[in-house]
Amino acid sequence: MNPTSALLDELTGLRRHLHQHPEAAFEEVATAAAVERYLRQCNMDEIHTGIGKTGIVALIKGNRPGKMIALRADMDALPMQEGRDASQVEYCSTVAGRFHGCGHDGHTVMLLGAAKLLGQHRDFAGTLVFIFQCAEENLLGAPAMLNDGLHQRFAFEEIYGLHNMPGRPRGIIEVNQAATLTASDIFTLTLRGKGGHGAVPERCIDPIVMASRLINDYQTIISRSISPLQTATISFGSIHGGSSHNIIPDQVVLTGTVRTYDAQVRVEVKQRMQQLLDSVTQGFGGSGEITYIAGCPAVVNDTALASTLVESLQQWRGTDACYLANSPVGPSEDFSFYLDYAPGVYGFLGIGDRPMCHHPDYDFDDAVIGQGIDWWLNIAHARAGYRR
DSSP, rough: OOOOHHHHHHHHHHHHHHSSSSSTOOOHHHHHHHHHHTTTTTTSEEEEEEETEEEEEEEEEOOEEEEEEEEEEEEOOOOSSSSSOOTTOOTTOOOOOOOOSSSHHHHHHHHHHHHHHHHHHHHHHHEEEEEEETTTTTOOHHHHHHHHHHHHSSOOEEEEEEETTTTOOOOOOOEEEEEOOEOOOOEEEEEOOOOOETGGGGSSSSHHHHHHHHHHHHHHHIIIITTTTEEEEEEEEEEOOSSTTTTTOOOEEEEEEEEEEEEEEEHHHHHHOOOOHHHHHHTTTTTEEEEEEEEEEEOOOOOHHHHHHHHHHHHHHHHTTTEEEEOSOOOOOOGGGGGTTTTTEEEEEEEOOOTTTTSSTTTOGGGGGGHHHHHHHHHHHHHHOOOO
């Protein structure tokens, strides 16, 4: 079943309403209320609110036994100012410092559209679990919902997600065969030396020199410790140390992020960072410590499920509608936490030549809402036998 023009107009209006009233992570009270109101028109079997604080879960049960399959969209906006005003776009954000700059308003309405269509025609196996997630932007929403008993209450056996992607062909869905989005870890390095006068460095142990050496040495982890067939990134985001041009400080603190796709590479990078920290600081006669916070794991698609979905969507919408790729991207997504509980697939929906997500002039493309709904209907078809 294809989305009707009336449904697409309805969803476009709702998307623009959400865009005008954005709410950041764990603030999505009005957004969740709007989602709940819409779901109550969609013939859901169950609607559960307040999961993980502001998340929503709705169920549609098919007419025969089968798996429990989860479909997930994120609802939160960014804590940033939209770059456009009402003179440029009639539905611009009306909330200072809040902006749907990543398209979660679009993600929400596409899944709502699928829920409406699937609720009308229940000729499929099992149960579809619609997850409207809070707080994706700070990578805390999925853990919050899981910690609130999401999987215990709705024990999904597969899970699927979709994100819009500027720069990809408009309306075309890309699905990676495996690695899709990076793991994101945070580190803080504290380097301790012996401060003193800049005119007598021989009486000091300079943590600034240690820091400069360590920054360069850490890049050799990528070029010499990790296989060229793998990939990783170590980026420093801040350096703090010293108070005057002629004083060598006692301490320098550096912070940064590590991005990886492979779980073993993630472990190896952390180990080498510790080894190089020890060798550099000891070599200079100083000391140091690393605080390493394992953040969001990598999103890695299930290869067999990815192939199945792409083949099914191509058969329905043509070979140009969807394709398999091997082009993971650098950001992270807390969708990865769900993959600890069940295999899944995360796709990208192209929205053409538009500003990138998180840019102040970004805007979701309402013209691709139908293709997004097709993604969800195709999953119901390929994995639950739904008659599209």
